[in-house]
Amino acid sequence: MRLDVNCFLGAYPFRRVPGTSPDALLRAMDRIAVDQAWVTHLPGIFWSDPAAGNPWLYETTARHDRLRPVPAVHPGMSGWEALLTEARAARVPAVRADPTYYGLDPAGAEMRALTQACAAEGLPLMLAVRLEDPRQRHPNDRAAELPAWAVRTLVRSDPRVRLIITHADRPFVEEVHFGSTPEESSRILWDICWIWGPPEDHLETLLRTVGVDRFVFGTGQPLRLPENSVAKLDLLDLNPEQRSSIESDNATGVTLGNAKSLPRADVRGGPKS
Amino acid sequence: MGITIHVASILGSWGLTSPIYFPSPTDIGYGNDFLLALQRAHPARIRGYCVVNPNFRAHAQTELKRCLDAGMIGIKLAASRRSTDPLLDPICTVAAQRGVPVLHHVWQHRRREYPGQEASDGVELAELAARHPKVNFLLAHIGGGGDWVHSLAALRDQPNVFVDLSGSGVDGGMLEACLEAVGVERLLWGCDLTIDTGWAKLRYMEHLLSGSDLELVRWRNAARIFPSTAFTSD
Numbered sequence: 001m002r003l004d005v006n007c008f009l010g011a012y013p014f015r016r017v018p019g020t021s022p023d024a025l026l027r028a029m030d031r032i033a034v035d036q037a038w039v040t041h042l043p044g045i046f047w048s049d050p051a052a053g054n055p056w057l058y059e060t061t062a063r064h065d066r067l068r069p070v071p072a073v074h075p076g077m078s079g080w081e082a083l084l085t086e087a088r089a090a091r092v093p094a095v096r097a098d099p100t101y102y103g104l105d106p107a108g109a110e111m112r113a114l115t116q117a118c119a120a121e122g123l124p125l126m127l128a129v130r131l132e133d134p135r136q137r138h139p140n141d142r143a144a145e146l147p148a149w150a151v152r153t154l155v156r157s158d159p160r161v162r163l164i165i166t167h168a169d170r171p172f173v174e175e176v177h178f179g180s181t182p183e184e185s186s187r188i189l190w191d192i193c194w195i196w197g198p199p200e201d202h203l204e205t206l207l208r209t210v211g212v213d214r215f216v217f218g219t220g221q222p223l224r225l226p227e228n229s230v231a232k233l234d235l236l237d238l239n240p241e242q243r244s245s246i247e248s249d250n251a252t253g254v255t256l257g258n259a260k261s262l263p264r265a266d267v268r269g270g271p272k273s
Numbered sequence: 274m275g276i277t278i279h280v281a282s283i284l285g286s287w288g289l290t291s292p293i294y295f296p297s298p299t300d301i302g303y304g305n306d307f308l309l310a311l312q313r314a315h316p317a318r319i320r321g322y323c324v325v326n327p328n329f330r331a332h333a334q335t336e337l338k339r340c341l342d343a344g345m346i347g348i349k350l351a352a353s354r355r356s357t358d359p360l361l362d363p364i365c366t367v368a369a370q371r372g373v374p375v376l377h378h379v380w381q382h383r384r385r386e387y388p389g390q391e392a393s394d395g396v397e398l399a400e401l402a403a404r405h406p407k408v409n410f411l412l413a414h415i416g417g418g419g420d421w422v423h424s425l426a427a428l429r430d431q432p433n434v435f436v437d438l439s440g441s442g443v444d445g446g447m448l449e450a451c452l453e454a455v456g457v458e459r460l461l462w463g464c465d466l467t468i469d470t471g472w473a474k475l476r477y478m479e480h481l482l483s484g485s486d487l488e489l490v491r492w493r494n495a496a497r498i499f500p501s502t503a504f505t506s507d
Contacts, residue, residue, distance in 0.1 A: 015422060017446045031480060133442060135418040136381065196441065197469035222445040228473035235274075235469055 001248040004034045004226065005093075005126075006166045006191045006218030008042035009060065009067075010053070014138035019222040022060050022067065029066065032226050034219075035248075038093050038126075040070045042223075045098045045131075050074050051083055058090060070096050070126055075114035076104055084121045093255045094164055096126040099150075100143040106150035112157045119158035124254050126164040127151065129172055129194070131223060148175040155184045162254050166191040166218055170202040177210045185210070189254055191218030192246065197232025204236055212242045216251040274472055276464075277492070278504060282322040282349040282376070283308045294352040294378075294390035298332040301325065305340050312344060320503060322349035322376055327360040337367045346503040347411075351378040352390035356401040365405040374498045376411040376437070377401070381419025395424030399431040409433050409498040414465050416440030416474070421447060425454035432459070435498065438490075439463030443470050448477060457486045461495050 010020055019028055020042065029037055039061060044053025050072035061067040073083045073095050087095050097114055099106040118125040129146045146165075155163055155176075165176075168190055177185050192215050196202040207215065217233075219226035233243060283304035285296025296304070301324055308321040323340035325333035325348065337348065348368055354360050356377055368375050380392035393401075395412060402410045410433060415421050417440030428434045436451050436459060451460055462478075464471025478490055496504055 015446065016450075018449055019445060132444070133418055136420045136442070136444075196467050199468050200466065224445055225443040225448075225473050225477045227476040228443040228470055231473040231476060232469040235472070 001244070002032075002034045002217060003248040003251050004029070004037045004219050004221070004229075005164060005189075005216050005251050006128075006193055006220050007037040007039045008221070008223060009039050009057070010042040010044070012042055012223060013046050014132075014141050017222055022064055025222065026064065026066065028221055028226055032219075032230050034226070036066050036068060038068050038070050038251075040096055040126075041072065044072050045101050049077055050098070050102065051077065051080070054083070054086075068093050070094050073097055073114060074102050074104075075110040075117075076102060080114070081117060084117055084123060087123060088121050092123070093251070094124040094126045096128075098128060098143075100146060106144075106146055107153035111150070111154060115154045115161050115163075116158045119161035122160075124162040124164050124189075125154075126166065127154075129165065129167045129169075131167065131220075148172050148179070151176045151188070152179050152184075155180060155188055159183075162187045162189070164189045164191065164216065164251075164254065167194045167220060169194050170196065170206060173206055173210060177214075185214065188214065189216050189250060190214055191216055191220075192232065193218045193220040193224060193229050195232075197228075198235035203232055207236070207238075207242075212238075212245050213250055215246050217247045274468070278318055278320060280320045280322065280347065280495075280499075281308060281311075282324050284324060284349075284351055292389060294392075295328075296324065296326055296353070298326070298329050298336075301329075301332070301336060305336060305345075309340065309343050309345070317505060320347075320499075321345040322347040324349045324351070325364060327354040327358070327364060330360065330363065333364055334367070337364065337371075341367075341371050341373065345373075346499050347373045348375045349378075350375060352380075352392045355391055356393035356397045361401060362404065365401065365408050369405060369407045372500050374409040374411055374435075376413050379412050379414070379417075379419075379424065381415070381417070381421045382423035383419070394419070395427035399427045399434060402431050402434045406433055409435060411435050411437045411461060413437045414440035414463060415451060416442030416444075416447065416470065417465060418442065422450065425450055428459075429454050435459045435461050435494065437461045437463040438474050439465035439471055441465075441467040441470050443473050448474060448481060452481065457482065457489050458494060460490045462490050462492075 041053030041057040044050040054071040057069045061069040069092050071087050073080050099111050104110050219229045284293050285300030285304045291297035291300045312319050312321050323345045325336050377398050383392050383394040414437050
């Protein structure tokens with residue numbers, strides 16, 4: 001079982017990216033043997049109202065058992081609380097927010113309110129540190145990267161909140177992990193897509209110092225080649241239990257904590273199409 | 274991973290006694306000597322690029338003769354001097370005479386100066402390549418950071434520049450754009466420091482290309498532009 005927690009559907013506004021349709025994503029999943037993907041509506045991140053992409057996302061993922069929606073919530077927009085009710089009813093694995101793209105303080109009052117509401121609903125909150133390498137971003141793509149201090153602030157804002165942080169590199173993970181209590185750290189999952197693999201020792205070190213149970217398989221596809229996340233695991237000496245933890249068990253564990261967010265599909269089954 | 278031969282360079286003392294991208298002559302000699310020793314110790318697996326700093330003209334010429342005579346198969350230019358500068362011309366003249374390629378470190382779309390290096394971008398490398406049409410250049414590295422779309426546009430009509438796929442970047446669409454811009458016959462596989470990203474790009478290439486085209490990227494293009502004696506088999 002391999003579960004990709006970090007996938008996108010839809011066009012990227014700043015450069016041409018192939019493979020953004022649902023069918024293309026499913027083909028890419030087949031190519032690297034991913035059974036299930038948690039997907040974000042990519043254009044919505046850049047919209048004034050990111051949640052306007054949620055209906056399309058729900059409708060699209062309802063047609064594909066292997067795709068599960070991660071709807072967007074902008075906590076500065078009136079009525080955002082209803083989106084969480086909707087998300088919970090849809091049994092989504094997580095909701096997401098991209099505060100710097102929304103023009104919000106990443107650890108400000110709106111984001112802390114969202115974090116606390118997610119905790120109350122039992123919904124994990126997904127946050128991306130970045131979408132692209134800052135050295136290549138479009139001149140008009142000026143949103144700041146998510147700062148590590150914001151993650152530390154949010155995880156402290158409610159003792160029940162669970163965070164899934166994507167696109168973080170080793171220094172970011174270490175700053176948050178060692179700047180948090182063990183209990184706080186235990187409520188954070190890190191996607192591996194931006195962490196350098198062998199022969200660089202970044203991922204290997206983090207698995208040893210932060211713990212295998214804190215990392216989940218993610219690719220950032222189609223903005224990034226999903227082969228990279230598979231390759232870095234292939235180059236590590238992981239036993240089957242460790243590999244399974246990263247590739248599926250840690251992610252399903254965070255959703256299994258809430259009965260209403262149980263995976264819609266049989267997550268331990270193979271690809272269905 | 275199936276890497277048969279590693280063509281490498283050592284940038285001086287890697288910052289220990291002179292800057293990485295502005296290595297002193299002493300450090301250049303040290304790094305090149307170290308790589309020659311590796312090449313001798315692993316004759317079936319390791320080949321070397323001779324590193325030079327164009328600011329030290331006489332030393333660069335001496336070092337090129339010494340290292341190429343000792344079996345190095347290419348020249349490495351990092352970021353000690355802009356690629357549009359005339360100081361690079363005598364180095365490229367040696368490359369033409371000896372039939373070796375020049376691998377040039379590139380910052381994709383350099384919009385400003387960066388500390389610690391005098392970086393060049395794809396447009397600037399293309400200017401150098403136009404001045405030396407008999408020399409093959411490797412743009413290193415298309416995945417190494419920066420706006421690779423800008424570089425590819427600059428290389429489209431410069432046939433003696435090859436694109437090295439190495440670097441930590443694994444952007445979706447990058448490889449398709451490389452193929453579209455320069456074609457499969459001007460792509461070279463490489464990995465740089467992050468071998469996992471190089472391997473990922475090769476895995477993805479397996480789904481883009483036929484077997485014979487994949488062979489071009491994996492090694493045949495390299496075998497074509499390095500000296501005929503560079504590798505033990507074709």
